[in-house]
Amino acid sequence: MRPRPPAMRQKRRYILVRILPAGTHPDSKQLYLAIHEAATSLFGDAAIGLAAPAVVFCDGEYAVVRCLRGTEQDLATALATVTFIGDRRIALRTLATSGTISAMKRRMKPVCQTGEASEILLGEKYFTAYHYPCQKVDLIEKSNKHQKLLFFTETDMEER
Amino acid sequence: MNATDAGICPYPAGDSSLRRMAIEAADLGFDSVVAVDGERCALEGLVALRGSVISGQSMRDVLSGLRRVSCATDIVFVDAGNLTFNRSVIPLRGIHILRSIHTTPRNSFDHVSARMAADRGVAVDISLHPLLHSRGSARQRVIQRYADILTLHRRYRFLLTISSHARSILDQRSVRDAEALCALFGMTSEEVHAALKTVGTLLTPRQPVRVLE
Numbered sequence: 001m002r003p004r005p006p007a008m009r010q011k012r013r014y015i016l017v018r019i020l021p022a023g024t025h026p027d028s029k030q031l032y033l034a035i036h037e038a039a040t041s042l043f044g045d046a047a048i049g050l051a052a053p054a055v056v057f058c059d060g061e062y063a064v065v066r067c068l069r070g071t072e073q074d075l076a077t078a079l080a081t082v083t084f085i086g087d088r089r090i091a092l093r094t095l096a097t098s099g100t101i102s103a104m105k106r107r108m109k110p111v112c113q114t115g116e117a118s119e120i121l122l123g124e125k126y127f128t129a130y131h132y133p134c135q136k137v138d139l140i141e142k143s144n145k146h147q148k149l150l151f152f153t154e155t156d157m158e159e160r
Numbered sequence: 161m162n163a164t165d166a167g168i169c170p171y172p173a174g175d176s177s178l179r180r181m182a183i184e185a186a187d188l189g190f191d192s193v194v195a196v197d198g199e200r201c202a203l204e205g206l207v208a209l210r211g212s213v214i215s216g217q218s219m220r221d222v223l224s225g226l227r228r229v230s231c232a233t234d235i236v237f238v239d240a241g242n243l244t245f246n247r248s249v250i251p252l253r254g255i256h257i258l259r260s261i262h263t264t265p266r267n268s269f270d271h272v273s274a275r276m277a278a279d280r281g282v283a284v285d286i287s288l289h290p291l292l293h294s295r296g297s298a299r300q301r302v303i304q305r306y307a308d309i310l311t312l313h314r315r316y317r318f319l320l321t322i323s324s325h326a327r328s329i330l331d332q333r334s335v336r337d338a339e340a341l342c343a344l345f346g347m348t349s350e351e352v353h354a355a356l357k358t359v360g361t362l363l364t365p366r367q368p369v370r371v372l373e
Binding site for chain 2: 020021041042073076077080081083089090091093094134135136148149150151152153155156
């Protein structure tokens with residue numbers, strides 16, 4: 001089948017989002033389902049059917065969400081209302097909107113840990129501490145289920 | 161104070177420390193936050209103000225709560241209630257913001273309350289939390305309620321504040337997200353920016369001109 005000529009194709013927009021907390025690493029399908037649920041709940045089936053959202057890229061830290069041109073503002077609003085993927089709490093931070101995926105990929109800066117993960121005792125619970133730039137420290141409770149997440153800074157850790 | 165998140169709840173009420181929430185708020189475009197039961201400080205290029213919440217069903221509770229509020233508190237919130245309660249609370253000296261208006265009955269904040277709030281310089285808080293975390297009819301009710309408040313605001317010009325009521329960095333949203341979420345009930349970008357500046361206005365209220373000799 002011959003592809004449509006460019007003038008007949010629907011124009012698309014790509015939205016770059018950062019996935020919080022770092023280290024969540026959802027897969028594309030899970031992320032799509034979360035976005036679809038949030039968007040449908042907010043704007044309804046008809047509006048989201050016309051927006052045709054899709055997750056075209058997801059590497060754990062960043063994701064690129066596609067939609068039709070003219071619907072990117074609505075989709076960005078819906079992205080702000082995504083709070084869960086499955087049973088894990090997340091947040092999506094919209095960083096940029098563009099007409100090409102390559103423009104989005106140029107804006108992705110890898111989020112690297114600044115040191116080794118360490119084990120700390122907080123209260124009566126053990127946590128694994130992951131250190132990130134800007135003095136950020138994410139604490140994940142060492143437990144088999146219902147792992148508690150805490151978000152501190154290096155200064156907070158020194159004060160304790 | 162050009163963009164203030166008028167209510168965050170840091171650790172131990174939430175799961176994120178005040179410093180971490182300050183870093184996140186600065187990244188999201190805010191220059192100040194009001195930390196409920198936090199402490200007044202300057203962190204990461206951002207001003208954190210101390211807020212206290214008075215929750216009560218009756219005027220007696222509110223008056224005793226006002227007496228307990230320490231002088232270190234910058235902003236005093238009162239949880240809204242029914243019509244009589246709101247009309248009694250708004251004229252009280254020392255109250256800055258009426259919050260949780262979306263949890264009250266529809267007729268609890270009417271044109272008389274709106275005019276009183278405008279005269280007394282009391283702000284009404286628009287919380288983004290129910291817009292993010294509720295779904296279906298619950299969110300529809302919140303949007304209806306905020307649209308009603310916005311109609312009264314446009315008529316009587318009382319102050320509005322916008323808060324995330326975030327207990328975690330995952331609940332915090334950017335200024336642009338706040339604009340998009342407030343657009344759901346018809347708030348314009350200019351109104352959102354004015355609401356984000358309201359906390360600064362509350363801290364330095366208009367006073368009669370004094371002649372110094």
